[in-house]
Amino acid sequence: MIVGDRKPIEEIKEMLTPYKKILLVGCGTCISVCMTGGEKEVGILASELRIISDLEKKGWEITEDTIQRQCEREYIEPLKEKFDQADVVMSMACGVGVQYMAEVFPHKIVLPAVNTTFYGTNVAEGEWQERCAGCGDCVLDKTLGICPVARCSKGLFNGPCGGTDKGKCEVNKDLDCAWYLIYNRLKEHGKLDMLDEVMSIRSWKSSLHGGPRKRVREEAQK
Amino acid sequence: MSDEYTPKIVAFCCKYCAYTAADLAGSMRLDYPTNIKIVQVLCTGRIDVLHILKAFEKGADAVYVAGCEPGDCHFLEGNYRAVKRMAYAKELLKEVGIEPERLEFFHIGASEGPAFAEAAKKMTDRALELGPSPLRK
Numbered sequence: 001m002i003v004g005d006r007k008p009i010e011e012i013k014e015m016l017t018p019y020k021k022i023l024l025v026g027c028g029t030c031i032s033v034c035m036t037g038g039e040k041e042v043g044i045l046a047s048e049l050r051i052i053s054d055l056e057k058k059g060w061e062i063t064e065d066t067i068q069r070q071c072e073r074e075y076i077e078p079l080k081e082k083f084d085q086a087d088v089v090m091s092m093a094c095g096v097g098v099q100y101m102a103e104v105f106p107h108k109i110v111l112p113a114v115n116t117t118f119y120g121t122n123v124a125e126g127e128w129q130e131r132c133a134g135c136g137d138c139v140l141d142k143t144l145g146i147c148p149v150a151r152c153s154k155g156l157f158n159g160p161c162g163g164t165d166k167g168k169c170e171v172n173k174d175l176d177c178a179w180y181l182i183y184n185r186l187k188e189h190g191k192l193d194m195l196d197e198v199m200s201i202r203s204w205k206s207s208l209h210g211g212p213r214k215r216v217r218e219e220a221q222k
Numbered sequence: 223m224s225d226e227y228t229p230k231i232v233a234f235c236c237k238y239c240a241y242t243a244a245d246l247a248g249s250m251r252l253d254y255p256t257n258i259k260i261v262q263v264l265c266t267g268r269i270d271v272l273h274i275l276k277a278f279e280k281g282a283d284a285v286y287v288a289g290c291e292p293g294d295c296h297f298l299e300g301n302y303r304a305v306k307r308m309a310y311a312k313e314l315l316k317e318v319g320i321e322p323e324r325l326e327f328f329h330i331g332a333s334e335g336p337a338f339a340e341a342a343k344k345m346t347d348r349a350l351e352l353g354p355s356p357l358r359k
């Protein structure tokens with residue numbers, strides 16, 4: 001899922017200060033599951049904003065709504081009336097949702113309430129960890145399922161580096177060294193010889209370095 | 223100010239411990255402030271930060287959540303979860319400009335009528351000391 005953090009309240013306040021009628025929109029998918037921008041978090045932020053508005057005489061009128069997904073037009077379109085009535089829209093979705101709502105309703109400004117941070121998983125109650133960086137050319141077959149792009153602090157393809165320390169990464173002692181994990185994983189499967197193969201220098205064109213990416217599937221087009 | 227100011231206090235009490243204690247405080251004819259509005263919940267684990275924010279939004283001067291003693295929760299760990307959520311709710315209160323001391327958590331066992339009365343007094347005193355909620359000024 002896509003994981004994000006709510007922006008600091010001061011930043012949100014500053015963004016909203018010029019406006020009166022605010023539509024706060026949550027997203028019921030990833031950002032809801034990571035407990036940052038779903039229906040409940042929309043309720044919490046709306047309540048906070050109403051209190052701030054009262055105390056600081058901001059005159060905000062907050063309308064709340066949460067849709068299933070902000071990255072799909074059919075869920076956004078029914079919000080038309082609410083968009084029309086608002087001075088500004090604040091999205092609690094990931095950056096995709098913010099942008100796509102603004103694309104569907106270009107006459108409105110859509111502000112982000114969330115810092116979109118990573119693609120990750122919910123490893124335990126209340127804890128999410130990064131797993132993939134969407135590099136566009138997956139090498140998980142070579143590491144048996146541990147991503148060196150997202151999980152090695154230096155993104156090394158032929159690790160570990162000299163900083164690996166009893167399973168931890170030199171960049172931050174709280175982080176597992178990804179290459180230590182990869183080594184153990186290969187060993188577990190009796191495939192340590194895979195490490196003899198040097199991973200070649202790769203092209204990062206498939207990653208953001210080749211410009212924004214796009215996928216067209218003709219068989220799915222009209 | 224305290225002459226005309228009677229604090230509005232909301233107490234979320236779990237059915238199995240704190241609410242039973244409140245009942246007991248009544249049967250024991252213990253004296254405790256009458257300005258407490260008790261909301262019974264099945265377990266304090268049910269209390270969300272949103273309930274707390276709403277109570278303040280609607281004009282509460284203080285809010286407290288009262289649940290079972292540590293280790294005694296009818297649902298095993300609802301009270302532990304509530305304690306953590308209250309810590310988070312305090313942070314949210316601080317960020318919007320409401321004194322976090324207006325919110326508290328108490329562990330009150332079912333047989334502790336006097337502890338219930340004491341918590342009610344403590345929160346009333348605190349609300350008197352802090353004055354009306356900034357939202358009511």
Ligand code: SF4
Nearest residue numbers: 132133135138139147
């Ligand atoms: S190698 Fe690339 S696509 Fe595969 S998990 Fe890592 S970042 Fe994601």
Ligand code: SF4
Nearest residue numbers: 152160161169177178
């Ligand atoms: S210690 Fe491990 S995870 Fe950290 S940078 Fe080096 S190889 Fe990568």
